[in-house]
Amino acid sequence: MTNSEAIYIEKLRNSGLRPTKQRIRICEVLFNREKTFHFSINDLMKIIQTKTNEKISLATAYNTVHAFKKKGYLKEINIGNEISYFDTNTQSHHHFYDNQTKELVDINSGDVEIKKIPTPPNGKKIIDAEITFKISKE
Amino acid sequence: MTNSEAIYIEKLRNSGLRPTKQRIRICEVLFNREKTFHFSINDLMKIIQTKTNEKISLATAYNTVHAFKKKGYLKEINIGNEISYFDTNTQSHHHFYDNQTKELVDINSGDVEIKKIPTPPNGKKIIDAEITFKISKE
DNA sequence: TAACTAGTTTATAATCATTCTAAACTACTT
DNA sequence: AAGTAGTTTAGAATGATTATAAACTAGTTA
Ligand SMILES: [Mn+2]
Ligand SMILES: [Mn+2]
Ligand SMILES: [Zn+2]
Ligand SMILES: [Zn+2]
Numbered sequence: 121m122t123n124s125e126a127i128y129i130e131k132l133r134n135s136g137l138r139p140t141k142q143r144i145r146i147c148e149v150l151f152n153r154e155k156t157f158h159f160s161i162n163d164l165m166k167i168i169q170t171k172t173n174e175k176i177s178l179a180t181a182y183n184t185v186h187a188f189k190k191k192g193y194l195k196e197i198n199i200g201n202e203i204s205y206f207d208t209n210t211q212s213h214h215h216f217y218d219n220q221t222k223e224l225v226d227i228n229s230g231d232v233e234i235k236k237i238p239t240p241p242n243g244k245k246i247i248d249a250e251i252t253f254k255i256s257k258e
Numbered sequence: 259m260t261n262s263e264a265i266y267i268e269k270l271r272n273s274g275l276r277p278t279k280q281r282i283r284i285c286e287v288l289f290n291r292e293k294t295f296h297f298s299i300n301d302l303m304k305i306i307q308t309k310t311n312e313k314i315s316l317a318t319a320y321n322t323v324h325a326f327k328k329k330g331y332l333k334e335i336n337i338g339n340e341i342s343y344f345d346t347n348t349q350s351h352h353h354f355y356d357n358q359t360k361e362l363v364d365i366n367s368g369d370v371e372i373k374k375i376p377t378p379p380n381g382k383k384i385i386d387a388e389i390t391f392k393i394s395k396e
Numbered sequence: 397t398a399a400c401t402a403g404t405t406t407a408t409a410a411t412c413a414t415t416c417t418a419a420a421c422t423a424c425t426t
Numbered sequence: 427a428a429g430t431a432g433t434t435t436a437g438a439a440t441g442a443t444t445a446t447a448a449a450c451t452a453g454t455t456a
Contacts, residue, residue, distance in 0.1 A: 138403065138452080161442080177406045182443070200336055202414080203442065216378060231376035234389065238369035240354060244393040254386040255378050276423080276432065299413080315435045320414070340443080341413065397456100404451070409444100416439065426429075 124152060135191040137184065142176045146184050150194070156209040158197065158224040161185065197224065199252060214251040227253070262290060273329040275322065280314040284322050288332070294347040296335065296362040299323065335362065337390055352389040365391070 128147035129139040137143055149167050150157060159167075161181055169175055185206055188194040195207040199217050205224060214227040232251060240246050266285035267277040275281060287305050288295060297305075299319055307313055323344055326332040335343040337355050343362060352365040370389060378384050 140404065140451085142405070179407085179444085180405060183404095198336055198338055198340075202336075202340070202342075204340070214376075216376075216382070216384075218382065225379060227376045231374060233373035235371035235373040236369060238352070238354075238365045238391065240391065240393045241363055243396050244354070244356065245396045246354075246391050247394050248392040249389055250392075251372065251387055251389045253376065253378070253384050254388075255382040256385050258381050258383045278422085278433065280434070317415085317417095317436085318434060321433095400455075401453085402451100403453095404449100406449085407447100409446075411442100411444070413442090414440080417437090418435100420433100420435085422431100422433070424430085424432095426427100 124148075127151070131188070131191075131193055135187040135193065137187055142180050143184050145172060145174075145176065146181065150188075150208060153208065156207065156226045158205050158207050160203050160205055162203070199224070212248050212250060214253070216253050216255050218255050220256060227251075262286075265289070269326070269329075269331055273325040273331065275325055280318050281322050283310060283312075283314065284319065288326075288346060291346065294345065294364045296343050296345050298341050298343055300341070337362070350386050350388060352391070354391050354393050356393050358394060365389075 125144065128144050128151065131147060131151070132139045132143050145168055146164065149164060149171070150159075161178070164181055164185070165176075165178065168181075185194060189196055189206065192210055193208075195210045197205040197207050197215070199205070199215070200219055201222065207224070209226055211229075213229060214232050216225040216227060217223070218225075234249060234251070237246070237249070263282065266282050266289065269285060269289070270277045270281050283306055284302065287302060287309070288297075299316070302319055302323070303314075303316065306319075323332060327334055327344065330348055331346075333345040333348045335345050335353070337343070337353070338357055339360065345362070347364055349367075351367060352370050354363040354365060355361070356363075372387060372389070375384070375387070
């Protein structure tokens, strides 16, 4: 067992899931990366089918990803169109979003600062603030 | 013909649509307001069925709203879930979003300021920046 | 080992928002 | 009146997501 496989197994157990080969394959795609990974369920399915020759079912992909989201290992992002993206960067952070390519890119927290913060409606409090910078070809 | 009806007709004509009674009914719901209106297509359908007793077809609602969006009389907003919202405030602006009630509230431009703006990826330029402040019950 | 149990995978069906289609309808022009 | 272009509508199609239920797997107990 590789070192990272042990980490995957821990993530799965923490998420209330048994470490099966399908789920570990999903972990390999999602978490064996240096940089933030933004993906749709469809992206995930295609990568798995390309890398390994086996297929996993759509239901397993959805269930596993949602379990990770619930546990906080993934974040769901809804921007600019009708499908959900998931994000391996689970901290509150800002994005560049290219409407043409539908690509999301993380922005380093230090690179942005919100100066004035508005007063929320009565009886409400602000729990998060995220900026989307729409970008396009120069 | 009322004064605002003349404005609706102009908006429709500008959007390349003939002013029919169904479309004018849609305009009455959308544009006869002081404050910004955020709505889903389903909201629009329900309001029309409640106010007038007649029904208009889903297709007409979608088509008309999309024509207004294309012309710039409405803005489409995708936040936090699987359905589209439309916004009668077509300027670039920030929102409060209550995840429990699914409600959007506009933020006055003067109440927010972004201090540091990040450098976009190579060959790309920033065309818009919008902040979503997630809020919840205090 | 055999039986038992809880959890898992999968194909497929169901759901729901959105878009498409084609037929009936309307308004405007000749 | 006939012709035409545009419109409305019900219902079908699409596509992402969720639910279902039967077959499969792994871990536990006898
Ligand atoms: Mn989801
Ligand atoms: Mn749309
Ligand atoms: Zn991100
Ligand atoms: Zn708004």
